[in-house]
Structures are given as C-alpha cells and as structure tokens.
Amino acid sequence: MVNIRALDPSASPLDYYAYELCRLREAAGLKQPQLGDIIYCSGSLIGMIENTKRVPTRDFSERLDAALGTDGHFSRLVGLVLRSQLPHWFQAYAEMEARATFISTFQCQLVHGLLQTEAYARAVFGVESPDALDASVAARMDRQRVLTRESPPVLWVVLDEAVLLREIGGKKVMRDQLAHLLSLRDRPWLEVQVLPFSAGQHTGMAGSFTMLRFEDDPDIHYSESNDSGHMTANPQVIKERSVGYARLQAEALSPRASAKLIARVMEERYGKQPEPDGRAVA
Secondary structure (H helix, E strand, C coil): CCCHHHCCCCCCHHHHHHHHHHHHHHHCCCCHHHHHHHCCCCHHHHHHHHCCCCCCCHHHHHHHHHHHCCCCHHHHHHHHHHHHCCCHHHHHHHHHHHHCCEEEEEECCCCCHHHCCHHHHHHHHCCCCHHHHHHHHHHHHHHHHHHCCCCCCEEEEEEEHHHHHCCCCCHHHHHHHHHHHHHCCCCCCEEEEEECHHHCCCCCCCCCEEEEECCCCCCEEEEECCCCEEEECCHHHHHHHHHHHHHHHHHCCCHHHHHHHHHHHHHHHHCCEECCCCCEEC
16 A cells, blocks of 8 residues: 655656545545446556556546546646656657647658557557556557547658558558558548658658647757657758658659558558468458
8 A cells, every 4th residue: 555645746747646646545535446446447556556656547547537526637637647658858749749730740660659559559669668568558649639639730641661561560460550541541631641662762761750830839840769859940951851741742652542552551461360270361
C-alpha cells in the first residue's frame, strides 16, 4: 500500500496523477481492491499506478472520473502524463503538432506516428524501448487524438514505397496497418500519397521531415535523428523545404493510385498468412 505522504506531486505529471489518485480514493473511503472492482480492473493495477510503476491510460482515467465523481479531473491530467512519457527532445514538437492547422510530412522509413496502429507502434518501440513499451505506445496512441477532435488539422502524408514493403511486426501487423491507411481515405482533411521507387532520386533523400503550419504563428520545419529532434522557423529553410515537399507531391502517385498500390501490396505481400499446419489463409 502506497503512503500518500511519500509521494511528491511536484516531481512529475505521473507523480501528481498518483498522488491525486491516492488522495481521492482515500477521500472516497475506498481501498485499492474496492476501487478496482468498481472500474473493472485489479487492485494491484491501482497500486502500481499509485506507486508510479504503471502509466495510466485514457480509458482508465475516464472510468476513474466516473467512479470517483471527479468531473474529468483524471481525464484532463492523463494527457499531461502521457505527453511526459514521450522522449524529452520530442515533447516540444508534440505540443506544436497538437496546435498545427496543417501538417505535411514525408516519411522514408516508417508510417507516420499519427497513422500507426497500436500493434505497429508496439513493434517499432519494442526494438529499443522494451522496458517502457506500454507507456510509449499509450503516449503515441494518445497523440493521435488530434485527428479526431472537432476541428482536426489537415494532414498530408507522402510515404516512400519502402515503407509499405518493410515488414514491421510481421505480416498480420503490416496487413492491418495498410488496411488502416486505406480506411482513412474518405476523410476530406487527410491524404496519403506513395512515392514509388520509379521516381528515382528525389528531394527527400536526406531523410524524413515534417512541416507544420499555424493560423497565427510562423511555419515550422521538423526533422530528427535517432535521439534528437530539430525544429526551425528559419524562412530560408521553410522556403526550401516547402518547394522540396511540393516536388515530392508532384512525383508521388495520386492519392487514388496510391490507395491502389497500398491495396495491392497488402494483398500480394501480406494477404495470405500460413496457419500452424502450413495451410494458407486469407
């Protein structure tokens, strides 16, 4: 059992969440197992979150608010907690991304984070961050909420064809990921294009990058390496990268042709998966 006096709510958003959970649970006269029964989870999970050993999810927080009558307190707080789980060098970008009205991105290695399925994200993070896997995946999924808000940003994504062919997490994970991309094509504010190998050399060969546009603030160019990110509003960089991105869009397949290619790769490369007895199933 956690001792609320041992918690320092000023240490981090997660510590503050744990402190508030412990404080308000005790104020309601509930023990951890009793609260767990109410919100359909184990008392040990409540304990791990109160001890900052587990990161809460948004669903957990919403059920907590309903059980304790806290008027959205934990639902609001969990956003800060999940954002704090992002790499420190990425947090500033995530805040800017959440405020952008137009996001245009070129991705040469992976599906963009805003469009990743949970299984795909889990496979990506599992390579180098297995100890913080659940927290990393939860933070990425929560970041995608920007796409379902009342007024979402325009999102234009150009994917190198290699992204479709690089098998992340296995055939089923890739099939589901490509199916997810296809499921988004009817959204009027979201477009996906594929830059085919036949385009040859192109203006994105230096690597993935993203452009953020805002209503009242200067545009931002963002790029990253393995363990750092770089944002700039330098007008010359913005001009050069804007032209470069326009060229990528012009050289890429149209959104309709891109969807056909994604569907073909999904069926031909990831469509038939063997069962344990060796038989192929669709």
